[in-house]
Amino acid sequence: GAVVSQHPSRVICKSGTSVKIECRSLDFQATTMFWYRQFPKKSLMLMATSNEGSKATYEQGVEKDKFLINHASLTLSTLTVTSAHPEDSSFYICSARGQGSSYNSPLHFGNGTRLTVT
């Protein structure tokens, strides 16, 4: 159980276009989802926390208008990279915490999305 599906796994787009990444909890309801960015051979950097039905909370230094996060339902959160540039190329990973989970419950992670902007 507790499967998180992230789609697409890989995407290549041209500079200036927008890309949407989906994160779905398949067998549980996720009240909170987290979006991370991972640079090559680096750790995961928390970008934002999204709660179902409310605005996302962004970490310091993350551009809200560039990385649009929507958490419209208890099973789906989306990250849209707007007007993508080559420096946005990275590995993006989502994770989810189930409804009713406590603060020390482990997160369930998607398999990540490799974004390449040409």
Place this chain on the structure above:
Amino acid sequence: AQSVTQLDSHVSVSEGTPVLLRCNYSSSYSPSLFWYVQHPNKGLQLLLKYTSAATLVKGINGFEAEFKKSETSFHLTKPSAHMSDAAEYFCVVTRGVSSASKIIFGSGTRLSIRP
């Protein structure tokens, strides 16, 4: 604020020998600590977690970790390394005590296994 420091960016061991991946934490209260593993271009898999029930925590694939408050450490160990253990390992701490608490990652340790 809660944080974790992984002391080694890269560890290399021979197959069949013990593995030790070091992690120190900083927390103003009793922390929740986790170890995750990430294989190349993949998501993360939970190895084990500590939430104050027992100081020695056993996880999957033969891994275990011991919480030592006096040393503020949560090192990951395995008695005998296998080639399939080669991956990136992250020590993680929870920041906050609500359901929206954040999970903060250490810098990671790349484990290589020599045949």
